[in-house]
Amino acid sequence: MTNQTVxxxxxxxxxxxxxxVRWCPGxxxxxxxxxxxxxxxxxxxxxxxxxxxxxxxxxxRFPYYMSTYGFHTIHGRAAAxxxxxxxxxxxxxxxxxxxxGDSLSIGxxxxxxxxxRNIDMNYLLFNNEIYGLTxxxxxxxxxIGTKSPxxxxxSIDTPVNAAAFALGCGARFxxxxxxxxxxxxxxxxxxxxxxxxxxxVEIMQNCIVYNDNVFGHFMEKKxxxxxxxxxxxxxxxxxxxxxxxxxxxxxxxxxxKVATVGEDATEDDILVHDETNAVLAGLLARMEPPHFPxxxxxxxxxxxxxxxxxxMKTQMAAATSESQGKLEDLLTRGHTxxxx
Amino acid sequence: MDGAAxxxxxxxxxxxxxxxxxxxxxxSGDGMQLTGGRFTLATALAGNDLATFPDFPAEIRAPxxxxxxxSAFQIxxxxxxxxxxxxxxxVLVAMNPAALKVNLDDLKAGGLIIADNGTxxxxxxxxxxxxxxxLENGSLANFKLLSVDMSKMTLEAVKEFGVTNKEGLRxxxxxxxxxxxxxxDRERAETIAWLxxxxxxxxxxxxxxxxxxxxxxxxxxxxxxxxxxxxxxxPPAPIDAGLYRxxxxxxxxxxxxxxGAMLANQxxxxxxxxxxxxxxxxxxxxxxxxxxxxxxxxxDEIAAVCAALGASYAGSIGVTSSSGPGVAxxxxxxxxxxSTELPLVVVNSQRGGPSTGLPTKTEQSDLFQSVWGRxxxxxxxxxxxxxxxxxxxxxxxxxxxxxxxxxxxxxxxDGFLANASEPWQIPDLTKMEPxxxxxxxxxxxxxxxxxxxxxxxRPWAKPGTPGLEHRIGGIEKQDGSGHISxxxxxxxxxxxxxxxxxxxxxxxxPEQAVDLxxxxxxLAVVGWGSTYGxxxxxxxxxxxEGLDVSHIHLRxxxxxxxxxxxxxxxxxxxxxxxxxxxxxxxxxxxEYLLPAEGLNKISGQPFxxxxxxxxxxxxxx
Numbered sequence: 001m002t003n004q005t006v007x008x009x010x011x012x013x014x015x016x017x018x019x020x021v022r023w024c025p026g027x028x029x030x031x032x033x034x035x036x037x038x039x040x041x042x043x044x045x046x047x048x049x050x051x052x053x054x055x056x057x058x059x060x061r062f063p064y065y066m067s068t069y070g071f072h073t074i075h076g077r078a079a080a081x082x083x084x085x086x087x088x089x090x091x092x093x094x095x096x097x098x099x100x101g102d103s104l105s106i107g108x109x110x111x112x113x114x115x116x117r118n119i120d121m122n123y124l125l126f127n128n129e130i131y132g133l134t135x136x137x138x139x140x141x142x143x144i145g146t147k148s149p150x151x152x153x154x155s156i157d158t159p160v161n162a163a164a165f166a167l168g169c170g171a172r173f174x175x176x177x178x179x180x181x182x183x184x185x186x187x188x189x190x191x192x193x194x195x196x197x198x199x200x201v202e203i204m205q206n207c208i209v210y211n212d213n214v215f216g217h218f219m220e221k222k223x224x225x226x227x228x229x230x231x232x233x234x235x236x237x238x239x240x241x242x243x244x245x246x247x248x249x250x251x252x253x254x255x256x257k258v259a260t261v262g263e264d265a266t267e268d269d270i271l272v273h274d275e276t277n278a279v280l281a282g283l284l285a286r287m288e289p290p291h292f293p294x295x296x297x298x299x300x301x302x303x304x305x306x307x308x309x310x311x312m313k314t315q316m317a318a319a320t321s322e323s324q325g326k327l328e329d330l331l332t333r334g335h336t337x338x339x340x
Numbered sequence: 341m342d343g344a345a346x347x348x349x350x351x352x353x354x355x356x357x358x359x360x361x362x363x364x365x366x367x368s369g370d371g372m373q374l375t376g377g378r379f380t381l382a383t384a385l386a387g388n389d390l391a392t393f394p395d396f397p398a399e400i401r402a403p404x405x406x407x408x409x410x411s412a413f414q415i416x417x418x419x420x421x422x423x424x425x426x427x428x429x430x431v432l433v434a435m436n437p438a439a440l441k442v443n444l445d446d447l448k449a450g451g452l453i454i455a456d457n458g459t460x461x462x463x464x465x466x467x468x469x470x471x472x473x474x475l476e477n478g479s480l481a482n483f484k485l486l487s488v489d490m491s492k493m494t495l496e497a498v499k500e501f502g503v504t505n506k507e508g509l510r511x512x513x514x515x516x517x518x519x520x521x522x523x524x525d526r527e528r529a530e531t532i533a534w535l536x537x538x539x540x541x542x543x544x545x546x547x548x549x550x551x552x553x554x555x556x557x558x559x560x561x562x563x564x565x566x567x568x569x570x571x572x573x574x575p576p577a578p579i580d581a582g583l584y585r586x587x588x589x590x591x592x593x594x595x596x597x598x599x600g601a602m603l604a605n606q607x608x609x610x611x612x613x614x615x616x617x618x619x620x621x622x623x624x625x626x627x628x629x630x631x632x633x634x635x636x637x638x639x640d641e642i643a644a645v646c647a648a649l650g651a652s653y654a655g656s657i658g659v660t661s662s663s664g665p666g667v668a669x670x671x672x673x674x675x676x677x678x679s680t681e682l683p684l685v686v687v688n689s690q691r692g693g694p695s696t697g698l699p700t701k702t703e704q705s706d707l708f709q710s711v712w713g714r715x716x717x718x719x720x721x722x723x724x725x726x727x728x729x730x731x732x733x734x735x736x737x738x739x740x741x742x743x744x745x746x747x748x749x750x751x752x753x754d755g756f757l758a759n760a761s762e763p764w765q766i767p768d769l770t771k772m773e774p775x776x777x778x779x780x781x782x783x784x785x786x787x788x789x790x791x792x793x794x795x796x797x798r799p800w801a802k803p804g805t806p807g808l809e810h811r812i813g814g815i816e817k818q819d820g821s822g823h824i825s826x827x828x829x830x831x832x833x834x835x836x837x838x839x840x841x842x843x844x845x846x847x848x849x850p851e852q853a854v855d856l857x858x859x860x861x862x863l864a865v866v867g868w869g870s871t872y873g874x875x876x877x878x879x880x881x882x883x884x885e886g887l888d889v890s891h892i893h894l895r896x897x898x899x900x901x902x903x904x905x906x907x908x909x910x911x912x913x914x915x916x917x918x919x920x921x922x923x924x925x926x927x928x929x930x931e932y933l934l935p936a937e938g939l940n941k942i943s944g945q946p947f948x949x950x951x952x953x954x955x956x957x958x959x960x961x
Contacts, residue, residue: 017811019823048806053650063811064824069803071653072813073646074676080643084650084658085803087636088609092654092803110646113639312634319629327599330631331766336585337385 009044012037017067023058028179028205032126033065035182036095039189040068050093053082055107057099058133059126059205076107079114079123086119090309093193094121100141101131104160108140115169117308118197122189125162125202130211148210163285163299166200167278173199174281174300178219179206184230184296191298197307218294227289231297233275236267237284239293246270256283258292275301355572359418361426362520364513365443366435367404368397368411371513376413378517378534380586382526383417384763387576390417391873392586392761393425398700405467407438419575423727423873423880425760427948431523433516435459435490437468452484452569454519456512458491486569488559490515497555498548507545511552518556523571528553580765587764589728589757593687594624596735598631599769601657603736604743605776609651610659611636611644616699617755618663618689641669645686649673652682653812655779655802657739661687663755664706665696671714674748678718678838680812681789681798683742683749687735690754690869692944701944702756704869705920710750711898711927717835719842721745722898724752726872729764731757734895737849740775745845746797752897754919756870756946783807788822795848796841843899852901857883857890860910863959866936868894868924871917871947878952887960894924905932913959915939917947 015037023029040050050068054060056075063070069092073081082096103111103125111123130148131137137150141162145154166174173195177188185203192199204215213220218227229239229247237247238261248259248269259265274280281300287293362379364372373394380392395412402409416426428448434440436459447453460473474480475487494515498508514535521528532550539546563569587595601608610633612622626635634656638644641662648658662670667688677684690706692698710722721741725734731753738751780786780799788810789798801808810822818825819833856879857864867875872893879891892907894900901907908914908928914936916925922938929936939955941947 046806047809048804051654051803063813066811067809069809070811070813071650071680072811072815073649074672074814077642077646077673080638080646081650081653083638083643084609084611084636084647084652085654086650087611087634087647088607088651088654088656088658089802089804109639110643113643312636316629316632316634320632325628325631327595327602327631327769330595330598330628331769332583332585334585335381336583336766337381338581338583339387339579340581 010041012041015040015067017065019064021065024209026208031179032203035185038186043190043193045093051085052095053078054097055102057102059097059099060102062097076102077110079110082121083114083119086121086309090313096121096123098125100127101139104140112169115166115171115198118172118304120197120307120309122192122199126205127162127202128205128207128211129214130207132207132210136210162202167282167285171200172197172302172304175201175298176296178204195301196303218289227293228296229293231273231295233273235273236270237273238270355570357572357574358420360430360574361416362431363412363414363429363443364433365410365412365439368402368409370435372411372413375513375517378531380415386526388417388574389422389577389579390415391422391425394759405436405438405464407442407468410439410442419577423877424949427950437464437470441468449482454486456490457487458489494552497551501544501548503544503548511549514549514552515556518553519560522557522560525571582765584763584765586761587728588761589731589753590620590624592728592731593735594621596732597659598628598633600736600739603774604739606657607632608659609634609656611638611647612661613638613641613644615663615666617691617758618661621661641666645670645673649677649682649684652684657683659685663689663691664693675714675718676814677748678720679814681746683746685738685742685749687751689758698944702754703919704754707923710752719839720747721749721842721845723895724869724897726869726893728757728760728762741845743777745795745841754870780808781805787820789817789820795844846899846902849896851903852907855891855893861890862888863913864890864892864911866892866914866916868897874947874949874952875917877949878956882956889956908934917952
């Protein structure tokens with residue numbers, strides 16, 4: 001046995017770059033940045049082995065504030081660029097950061113395909129239900145009736161539910177957290193990173209300038225307990241100030257119902273969270289206030305047997321180890337003739 | 341003109357031709373591509389130089405017997421250097437009425453039609469749009485006609501092997517091939533061996549095919565006694581000694597990219613999205629995993645270029661390919677590649693435009709798109725390949741320049757080059773200079789946007805390297821540090837640096853040479869891309885007659901060769917034939933203020949030698 005010096009574990013501050021952070025004062029992104037620094041320190045990440053890839057938008061400035069490798073790309077294409085990074089070097093630990101517009105409008109196609117391919121990387125969607133960098137237009141997650149410079153009389157299109165979208169694309173890890181839930185966010189990001197395959201985390205993020213307090217009805221401290229349900233694998237799906245409320249399944253309509261233990265349900269009636277249950281995850285993802293609490297935490301975590309990048313690596317290794325091709329053989333393959 | 345056979349009677353009653361153009365045409369299911377392929381090989385083995393072009397129907401499965409279901413294969417072969425597939429046909433093999441209808445216009449006056457009259461029944465004639473049988477109504481009087489019931493004769497030849505009627509008829513293409521082998525005195529042995537191998541599991545089918553081939557050949561010997569049709573001797577061409585193979589432009593690009601990556605000691609990550617006529621490149625490379633080629637079929641054109649760029653960022657050579665409309669979609673990501681100064685190769689198999697245009701027809705109308713088609717001052721390197729075999733070397737060069745100068749490189753080919761085939765002398769790979777990639781590794785004083793003083797290239801530092809962590813993106817960067825910068829002076833400087841870096845590529849590639857002719861004179865014909873063959877042939881013919889015309893063919897479209905202005909200044913007239921409305925000609929005029937003149941053809945068809953010949957004569961008379 002040899003004595004190895006264990007490299008000193010990096011601290012959260014070691015993941016911060018020397019660049020001045022330029023988000024608006026009070027922006028939820030600051031808290032997310034802090035949580036990411038903390039998460040990387042906790043999981044023992046290295047700066048050289050970590051890459052942050054982003055598209056365009058406020059959130060997409062993220063890589064500049066990291067001391068890791070970073071690639072700030074073009075609008076909507078972060079998932080596609082990150083796919084290429086991972087294909088070229090599957091050993092890199094890749095985090096993609098995008099806002100709701102970047103990820104679900106212009107980049108919806110790439111996000112869909114990255115999720116279904118199950119490329120081993122972490123996708124953080126900062127959802128603030130508004131376009132920030134272009135000054136306040138409504139976004140694909142904005143609720144119907146959102147008044148904005150481009151929808152002065154209120155938006156009329158149905159918003160996309162990010163978590164439900166991800167599940168529909170075949171994501172194997174889908175979670176939710178929020179900018180002001182620091183401990184929960186670090187815990188959720190850590191789980192996302194631990195998932196082998198593509199993880200998708202929707203982070204509720206407050207835009208203080210264009211959409212302030214849009215999540216107040218379930219994120220504010222005073223309503224949190226009644227308006228959110230914190231998911232724990234293997235634990236009953238209970239919530240409420242005194243924990244007496246819970247989710248039950250109505251077998252007739254195959255839908256969830258909020259019930260109160262001791263009133264219209266027994267403890268046994270309350271569903272138990274199972275991260276590996278895709279049907280349950282779908283039901284949880286679609287719960288919305290005011291009739292339901294918002295499901296926060298890991299909705300779905302069911303790793304596939306293989307990830308795209310590992311499968312590709314395996315195929316490449318098999319092809320190149322079998323017979324590392326010589327170019328001469330390639331060029332002379334098939335029919336040749338000699339002119340003398 | 342190219343392919344036009346100058347025939348004469350030799351003492352053995354054989355005709356002798358300097359060159360000949362044959363087109364096999366039939367229904368999609370008649371095996372014309374395969375027939376053409378075997379004839380090509382037999383012809384190469386006979387020592388002729390040659391060029392071929394397949395013409396597939398655009399429809400996936402066109403109805404049998406229709407004009408839009410006709411599949412054809414053309415070969416021009418000769419006892420001299422063959423540079424085009426031939427302006428006009430000497431021989432048209434028509435397996436059905438539709439094949440005759442679609443191809444007859446290309447047959448020269450007095451040319452030979454070999455038609456399977458067994459298929460010229462009412463139903464097929466109607467489908468082809470004939471009101472009466474052209475084989476019988478005298479409408480083909482300007483041509484020689486060999487009308488023969490191939491279907492019947494084939495079935496007779498194969499009946500002893502117990503194959504079904506349908507299987508028997510499928511060997512009809514071999515019967516036709518046998519007849520053409522007789523006509524041009526080709527050896528059958530190689531084809532017979534190939535058939536026996538191909539149908540090793542169906543001995544009866546193999547025997548039937550061989551029998552059909554032999555029967556077609558034997559038929560030739562009988563008609564020699566009874567008709568005016570004679571075998572034609574095409575003497576071998578003076579060809580450099582060496583090892584040869586047939587190669588299409590697509591194959592040569594694929595192998596060139598692979599060779600380039602190998603010479604760079606790199607894994608290639610090839611990311612593409614299917615589009616005609618570029619898809620074949622993806623297919624070819626997908627089979628080359630064991631040459632360290634990783635292929636990725638992306639969800640769209642944008643994802644393809646973005647993934648390729650991501651791969652380059654991560655330290656592999658990223659390559660993407662498409663055709664015009666697909667390249668349009670990649671435009672923004674190309675700007676990112678230029679701004680972040682990452683190596684990238686983009687292969688554009690040009691086709692008729694705009695928009696969807698003519699997907700299966702050739703054009704060279706993406707030069708402007710390549711050189712200028714991006715937002716901002718966004719220069720990159722543009723190379724154009726001129727022939728199937730030239731594709732190999734140009735693709736190697738594209739990889740080399742991309743890595744050496746840390747820049748996207750667009751490699752222009754086109755629909756004609758992608759599918760055309762010609763003999764290729766397999767290069768001696770030991771003579772190719774490796775250019776192993778030098779990654780940055782030293783953290784001491786590392787700056788992501790410092791520059792190599794010679795090339796102005798920035799260092800390539802791949803993620804995973806300790807101490808070189810840095811951030812890049814499409815926002816303007818501070819010279820050196822690469823930090824975001826909105827400083828006006830810095831933006832001016834960076835814009836000029838990016839342009840100057842691309843201009844320095846001109847110092848790294850050879851000066852422009854004159855392909856044919858003299859370095860000064862009355863007329864220079866300046867071309868690029870797949871017009872090479874027809875221009876070269878036309879200039880060869882004109883010079884043989886004493887006309888003062890030279891041929892200059894550009895591979896380096898941007899930056900232009902460093903001596904090009906001086907070279908072009910030495911000619912009284914400059915003619916630029918292009919399959920577009922005049923893109924290179926405008927580039928040359930804009931850059932050099934020279935009175936270059938365009939010659940334009942936008943029909944989806946390559947130039948005919950006759951067209952260029954006329955244009956040259958018009959300017960020298």
